[in-house]
Amino acid sequence: MRITEQPGPYRDLETRSAGELLTLINEQDRLVAPAVGDCIAPLTDLVEAIVPRMERGGRLFYIGAGTSGRLGVLDASECPPTYGVPPGLVIGLIAGGDRALRDAVESAEDSEAQAWKDLEPYAPNTDDTLIGIAASGTTPYVIGGLQRAGEAGLLTGCVTCNPGAPVTEVCQHPIVAVVGPEIVTGSTRMKSGTAQKLILNMITTSVMIRLGRVKDNRMVDMKLSNAKLVDRGTKMIVESTGLPYEEARRRLLETGSVRHVIDGM
Structure with a gap:
């Protein structure tokens, strides 16, 4: 059986x-x-x-x-x-x-x-x-x-x-x-x-x-489909770049990508 x-x-x-x-x-x-x-x-x-x-x-x-x-x-x-x-x-x-x-x-x-x-x-x-x-x-x-x-x-x-x-x-x-x-x-x-x-x-x-879809241990290519994920992405940028939270959030919303913001620094 x-x-x-x-x-x-x-x-x-x-x-x-x-x-x-x-x-x-x-x-x-x-x-x-x-x-x-x-x-x-x-x-x-x-x-x-x-x-x-x-x-x-x-x-x-x-x-x-x-x-x-x-x-x-x-x-x-x-x-x-x-x-x-x-x-x-x-x-x-x-x-x-x-x-x-x-x-x-x-x-x-x-x-x-x-x-x-x-x-x-x-x-x-x-x-x-x-x-x-x-x-x-x-x-x-x-x-x-x-x-x-x-x-x-x-x-x-x-x-x-x-x-x-x-x-x-x-x-x-x-x-x-x-x-x-x-x-x-x-x-x-x-x-x-x-x-x-x-x-x-x-x-x-x-x-x-x-395939390169993760940077360090972060989901840098995730879709920003809700407020929680925008906040998560903003904090990733702050941690990686040292940008102030509001500036990190502004850049994130402009580019739509955590990776693009980090790689562009």
Whole structure:
């Protein structure tokens, strides 16, 4: 039986108090970070393979179904405001389309051909990377998409929580975070989902840093989309240049970029 489908470690949950349940969930969540830590070596190989492709203009695609698909769309959607990259650089696709972000479209994951059909409008090429996300590692939508992408010459990877799962056999860079059974048996939105989110964050953050989208430890290319971010950007400039706050803010609003202000000093 797949690890993600094995019985949870605690029984008779309905008899537990709220405090007990929260404690047990927290105990299980503590297992996630070490499991992700065990993935550093294969993650390093994947990131080092992605960066030169993106330097040549390649894109990063995520595909997944259910929770896994939503996590991919979430990670992709956060890259433009955080790093100032165009929306088409990191793209998340979920089985069932955008409707599946809010409403479960569970049968959508059963088609092996659909993921590549969803990718075709983007005209994928050999500088692109496709990462399939599937906690179980058995999702036909993801497996089929990775198989077709590999045949087309894309760099391929996967994020799963089951060693030896079928998805690991159809990609070049399998990332396997073994977090163990869920407290509610099979509910992979919990530990497995947490591990997947950590890994996706690690991939895009590392890639963006390597692409030069971070200066020191600052998001100097972030979009100034609200007052909080304008204030954050102003303080970055003050710290880097010694300008008074109001002058830093004025220059920031004129140029629209923390990087431009700092580099122009």
